[in-house]
Amino acid sequence: MATIAVLGAGYAGMRAVKRLIHEKVDARIVLVNDHPYHYESTQLHEIAAGNKEPADITFDIREAVPDKVDVVIDTVERIDREHGQVMLKNGEPLAYDYLVNALGFESETFGIPGAEENSLSFNNIDSAMAVREHMEKALANYATSHDENDLHIVVCGAGFTGIELLGELAWRMPQLAKGYELPEDLIKLICIEASPKVLGMLPESLATWALDYLTGKGIAMHTGTAITEVRPGVVVAGGQEFHANTIIWTTGVRGSRVICDSGYEQRRNRVMVQEDLSVKDHPNEFLVGDVSAVPDVQTGRPYPTTAQISIAQADVVAANIAARLTGHEPHKFVFKSVGTVCSLGPHAGVAQIDMMGHWKLKGRKVGMVKRLVNDRSVLELAHVKEMLESN
Ligand SMILES: Cc1cc2nc3c(=O)[nH]c(=O)nc-3n(C[C@H](O)[C@H](O)[C@H](O)COP(=O)(O)OP(=O)(O)OC[C@H]3O[C@@H](n4cnc5c(N)ncnc54)[C@H](O)[C@@H]3O)c2cc1C
The missing domain is CATH 3.50.50.60 (FAD/NAD(P)-binding domain)
Incomplete structure (x- = not known):
């Protein structure tokens, strides 16, 4: 056989x-x-930000496949x-x-000096949890260090992953500020992107809406700013230095x-x-x-x-x-x-749906679309367990 x-x-x-x-x-x-479990990569940014727990996006592989499949961990x-x-x-x-x-x-760090060693990236549960733990440790550390860089978070890249992560962080930060009793006005979320545009894969109007939404949440969006080097606690980009004790790499x-x-x-x-x-x-x-x-x-x-x-x-x-x-x-x-949905935290987002016509969506309803999409596997973007059980 x-x-x-x-x-x-x-x-x-x-x-x-x-x-x-x-x-x-x-x-x-x-x-x-x-790993003995499947994880939904499309939701790793929610783990990194702390808005979801690993158990919310994982399931046991052996339980999900028939016994006749040999599973090797x-x-x-x-x-x-x-x-x-x-x-x-x-x-x-x-x-x-x-x-x-x-x-x-x-x-992918594209060979940018220091990026691999001096920033955090995530491609699985462990690395997403490592981002969260590092960020929370830095925030907690401020109580004794009074180092403002403990309150600065730089997200490198404004593609899909970077923008979705920023949306989650914008939603999470007030809770963290309260929990760690931090001065909210000193917390800085900074995004650095080489391209003049964010979300290159979406139509301009949706990308601009996402950019304005994040700016409105107090995030400093530096587009057209190429990163040339990352040192411990410093991102060098566009001739400037951005200081932060949490540097998250999402450029590709x-x-x-x-x-x-x-x-x-x-x-x-x-x-x-x-x-x-x-x-x-x-x-x-x-x-x-x-x-x-x-x-x-x-x-x-x-x-x-x-x-x-x-x-x-x-x-x-x-x-x-x-x-x-x-x-x-x-x-x-x-x-x-059949479309692209980019969430901006749990309750907002932008979407281009190419199913039964062409639809551009933005705002709160996208949260609903994403949930509908995911829960029913209409676009089969997520929830693999349900996908495996269907048809
Ligand atoms: C934050 C984020 C949000 C995203 N959102 C969306 C979205 O909304 N819609 C969308 O369509 N796409 C989205 N994507 C892209 C999507 O997640 C990927 O395209 C998709 O996960 C690719 O699926 P895959 O099966 O090829 O790989 P993966 O999902 O990466 O799965 C690879 C598997 O292989 C295992 N593995 C890796 N290396 C080894 C090894 N050496 N030995 C044994 N096992 C190994 C891993 O543990 C994992 O189980 C998103 C990605 C990210 C990071």
Whole structure:
């Protein structure tokens, strides 16, 4: 019996497993993940800010997949593609006939000096909790240090993650100020972004609304300000120094380092995949989610990496493995985005919905849209457990 190794239990990996079962593939399915739980990456900023707890966005993988799926909790170190084996940190190498690589994203610092060492980033529960703990420790420290930099938080980057994090922090900060008895007028939330615009993936009117909303909450938004260096407690950008004892890095993501360590032809640890989502000259290897790059035929550029495209890819990959196993032709992957929702804290946001027409939404109703979207999995952006149980 063939073995299908699915690496990573994020959106792409979990969905691939679900669809492989739905396809009734005659194969052994092995799901490898470094934690025993799935976490919803789309909500990590809420953990970092302290508005949600890990239990709110995680669930046990073993409980969510059928018993016939072998779940291996281990870290993938490398893929020996020549011999068809996944090299694990603790266990024996895992031999595969088909590979679904869904190892997800890491933070990207673009080689900016000091960024890696002197800022905090988050791509999983542990690192999101580390951001929260660092920030709260600095705030608590002010009582004895009286160092105003303990009350300064710099968010580097005003893309999706940076803006969503700032929205959460704006909502959380008054509670923290009260809890730690801090002088609210000395707390500073600062955002630094190289591009003249925030939220480059949204229409100008929505991006401007988000910018005005955050500015209205007292956040200092420095757009068009390129970061050139990060030192301990200092971000150097646009010829100025921004001092803060909490520096959070959100300027972008790259794919898992396992990609470059396994000899793939890649850019920022993303592999340009074929129309059927396999790797060139390796028809049994598939890449899904943030480790893959899928060209948009209209622009020629890869689609932005999102949970939404990850899930859509996983469906096609499962169908294509089922096709290969039964001697049928694989399908081509075609993507149609159904929209982008950017929350600005629990009760506001901006959204472009491309479903049943084109809608631009802003304000409180977006909070409702996001909840509706997430709870019902209409856009399949989140709540994987429900997604796994549906259809
Ligand atoms: C703050 C934030 C908000 C976002 N909001 C949205 C949104 O609203 N809508 C949207 O569509 N997208 C959103 N995104 C993007 C989205 O989260 C990603 O595109 C999506 O998570 C990619 O899914 P994935 O399955 O490829 O990877 P991931 O979700 O990163 O999952 C990868 C899995 O692999 C595991 N893993 C990683 N390395 C190893 C290893 N070496 N060995 C074993 N296991 C490993 C991880 O633990 C994880 O379980 C957001 C991202 C962030 C950071």
